Amino acid sequence: MARIDDDIHHADSTQRAFTLVEVRPEPVPADLAVVTPPSSEKRRRGDVFRPGPGPMVQFQGVIKRYDGDVRGLDGVSVSIAAGEFVFLVGQSGSGKSTFIRLCIRELRATSGHVIIGGRDLGELRRSKVPYLRRAIGCVFQDFRLLPDRTASENVAYALQVTGHSRQEVNRRVPEILALVGLDGKGDRLPRELSGGEQQRVSIARALVNQPRLLIADEPTGNLDPDTSQGIMDLLTRINRTGTTVLVATHDRDTVDRMQQRVIALHKGRIVRDAEGGYNEDPGDTGEIA
Amino acid sequence: MRLGMFFREALRSIRANAAISVAATVTALIAVFILGAFIPSFMYVRSAVSAQTSKVDVDVYISDTASVKQVNALRDKIGTLKTDGQVAEFTYVSKDDALRLMRERLRDPSVLDQLPSNPLPAKFNIQPTDPANANAIVAAVKDDAALDPTEGIVYPQTTADRLLTAAKFVQWAGFALIGILLVAAVLLIGNTIRLSIFARRREVEVMRLVGATNWFIRWPFMIEGVICGLVGAVVAVAMLWGIKVGVVDAWASGADTALTKSGSTAGAIAFPLLTVVLVGAGALLGAVGSGITLRRFLRI
Incomplete structure (x- = not known):
């Protein structure tokens, strides 16, 4: 709890919040919540998607074919442990988006298994998909x-969906907005915010239900380098609270700078899976660049 | 708490999509107005036809020379028809009764005083349970010995037949038209709401993305449909009320036509009831229209 107050305290100055990242504070327990945990949630049995022990994301021989024999993924097996920070890289058409859409059951695998938090999504009933999505921040x-809702209302919607009381929404939304560095901008509409600020709103929305897995698809694709840096720092900070973060990107600079685990896709296959930069050995995987 | 939130969401979306909301409301208005104009007209025509139909009765005239025994035999025959359920009611009208009735009907009864004797025959006035039974009744008594040879049996056969056909036609045509109108209204409103949802397809996508269940997304849209349907219905009822007071009532009280007389007001639908039916129909149209339309957008 002390840690939470700390975060909110620092967040009123965005810059200071980010110095936190650079000095690398001591690691926090993996299950520490980003904001105050919900207290008055009414949940019916079976409505909650709780990740079990074991890998957070697991693909076992996943093949995804679109109509006309277009291959999205062509036999992908990979495992991402809870608490990892992973980059998914590759050119457009390499299968990054397919990978991500499979994780949130926007798509279903043609064959193979997509297992999130120990649950095989192929066996997840359609009516349970909303509960999966609440457990994953996107x-x-x-x-x-x-577009016609303010920053606060956008974040609040994700809370309303999970059945939180109005008091709880009113309490948690400002907290989380402060956390992503949007203190005092809750009343702005998306079009009144810069690209970076809009992305922070969407991160706040993704975080507000305290997901154990955060998935970002080209989160910095529309942003300039400085703003991108800010977003990546925010994602790093979120990862440090124990949230598994999966970022699909083709932003070479960002990946090189962060030096995290990189899964490289090419034509629907994994061509490299190692820690380091975007492309450590150009001779090995030259076709990705 | 939830209902309140869904309601606020619905109002927000009506405000945000004013043009489409107005279109949906006007669609509901037109549908309810047509329905509201048609239902009373249909009820009126039906009651007019059935009022005429109930007037179909059979007069069996009795010969002046018939004996009491013969008349009693005829009475028993008709009594049997009543037990069978073909005859609802029958009355004996004696020669004197007939003359008295004639006297009441004439403007100047003194002309009857000129008559040397009573020329009117006695008769049985028979009211069939159903006008369709008239022919059977006639067939049963037409060869009776007590019948007056010249007058015999008098009943408005062609009128009865025509009325029966008309009544059946009005009934079925009316139900068919109401059915078609309702289907058309649902399709129209559904189409308008589809426009509204199509305009907000991305919004629905985002809602699904953050884990909204289908019903969570659907409720505000349904409430929106109900609100548009209700507002349209209320305006339509107001317009119908104006027409009823300004045109129909004035015409009915001013003109003393055969039509206004023949249509019993008891058969026509009361305006408060009509209002309830129409407003209910408007709300239902909105809910069903948006409910059906949403299904397509909520698959995966």
């Missing part, structure tokens, strides 16, 4: 905010 290149 951030996209185009932000995907509701």
Whole structure:
């Protein structure tokens, strides 16, 4: 709890919040919540998607074919442990988006198994998909905010969906907005915010239900380098609270700078899976660049 | 708490999509107005036809020379028809009764005083349970010995037949038309709401992305449909009320036509009831229209 107050305290100055990242504070326990945990949630049995022990994301021989024999993924097996920070890289058409859309059951695998938090999504009933999505935070290149709602209302919607009381929504939304560095901008509409700020709103929305897995599809694709840096720092900070973060990107500079685990896709296959930069050995995987 | 939130969401979306909301409301208005104009007209025509139909009765005239025994035999025959359920009611009208009735009907009864004797025959006035039974009744008594040879049996056969056909036609045509109108209204409103949802397809996508269940997304849209349907229905009822008071009532009280007389007001639908039916129909149209349309957008 002390840690939470700390975060909120620092967040009123965005810059200071980010110095936290650079000095690398001591690691926090993996299950520490980003904001105050929900207290008055009414949940019916079976409505909650709780990740079990074991890998957070697991692909076992996943093949995804689209109509006309177009291959999205062509036999991908990979495992991402809870708490990892992973980059998914590759050119457009390499299968990054397919990978991500499979994780949130926007798509279903043609064959193989997609296992999230120990649950095989192939066996997940359609009516349970919303509960899966609440357990995963999603951030996209185009932000995907509701255009006629303010920043606060956008974040609040994700809380309303999970059945939180109005008091709880009113309490948690400002907290989380402060956390992503949007203190005092809650009343702005998305179009009144800069690209970076909009992306922060969408990250706030992704975080507000305290997901154990955060997936970002080209989160910096529409942003300039400085703003991108800020977003990546924010994602790093979120990862440090124990949230598994999976970022699909083709932003070479960002990946090189972060030096994290990199899974490289090419034509629907994994061509490299190692820690380091975007492309450590150009001779080995030259076709990706 | 939830209902309140869904309601606020619905109002927000009506405000945000004012043009489409107005279109949906006007569609509901037109549908309810047509329905509201048609239902009373249909009820009126039906009651007019059935009022005429109930007037079909059979007069069996009795010969002046018939004996009491013969008349009693005829009475028993008709009594049997009543037990069979073909005859609802029958009355004996004696020669004197017939003359008295004639006297009441004439403007100047003194002309009857000129008559040397009573020329009117006695008769049985028979009311069939159903006008369709008239022919059977006639067939049963037409060869009776007590019948007056010249007058015999009098009943408005062609009128009865025509009325029966008309009544059946009005009934079925009416139900068919109401059915078609309702289907058309649902399709129209559904189409308008589809426009609204199509305009907000991305919004629905985002809602699904953050884990909204289908019903969570659907409720505000359904409430939106109900609100548009209700507002349209209320305006339509107001317009119908104006027309009823300004045109129909004035015409009915001013003109003393055969039509206004023949249509019993008891058969016509009461305006408060009509209002309830129409407003209910408007709300239902909105809910069903948006409910059906949403299904397509909520698959995966």
